[in-house]
Amino acid sequence: MKSFNEQVWELCRKIPKGRVATYKEIARTLDTKAYRSVGNALNKNPYAPEVPCHRVIKSNGKLGGFAHGIKKKEELLRKEKVFFVNGKLSRKILYFSFKNSSS
DNA sequence: CTAATGACATTTG
DNA sequence: ACAAATGCCATTA
Numbered sequence: 001m002k003s004f005n006e007q008v009w010e011l012c013r014k015i016p017k018g019r020v021a022t023y024k025e026i027a028r029t030l031d032t033k034a035y036r037s038v039g040n041a042l043n044k045n046p047y048a049p050e051v052p053c054h055r056v057i058k059s060n061g062k063l064g065g066f067a068h069g070i071k072k073k074e075e076l077l078r079k080e081k082v083f084f085v086n087g088k089l090s091r092k093i094l095y096f097s098f099k100n101s102s103s
Numbered sequence: 104c105t106a107a108t109g110a111c112a113t114t115t116g
Numbered sequence: 117a118c119a120a121a122t123g124c125c126a127t128t129a
Contacts, residue, residue: 004126023111027125034125039110041126058111065110073110 004030005041011098012042015055018081019096020089022059029098035059043067055080055096061089 002010011026023035030038042053045067054076058064063084066073074084083090 027111032125033112034127035111036109036124037111037126040108040128041110043110044127045110053110056110060112063110067110070110 004032004034004037005044008038008041009045009047009051009053012045012051012053012056013047014098015052015096017052017055018093020055020057020077020082020093021096021098023056023064024059025095025098026056039064055082057089063087063089 007030008026011029012021015021023038026038027033027035038056042051042056043065045051045053048068054066054073056064063070063073063077074087077084082093
């Protein structure tokens with residue numbers, strides 16, 4: 001049984017480029033409501049460049065936070081063709097769904 | 104085990 | 117629509 005954090009990191013790793021997921025969605029995939037802990041896990045994310053934690057944003061469409069600086073997160077997402085307006089996600093961007101990856 | 108913290112979410116004002 | 121307050125869950129001290 002992996003720790004909650006590891007599960008969060010694995011899910012983030014599944015997020016494709018040009019797509020963004022919400023903390024709530026990740027928590028829901030883990031069958032929990034700990035969106036708080038999800039963000040917490042990403043903050044402690046030891047696999048910073050390995051896991052695209054910058055692709056995880058708030059459910060209300062806002063950026064949320066970032067351990068390396070919220071500004072950096074915005075820049076990274078911009079490179080991924082994910083544009084933000086007034087610190088909010090552009091509506092042209094679709095959220096990513098983890099769905100059932102289990103067999 | 105108890106208390107405090109946090110990259111959130113939802114409800115009120 | 118925005119700002120503040122409250123609730124939530126797991127991690128860490």
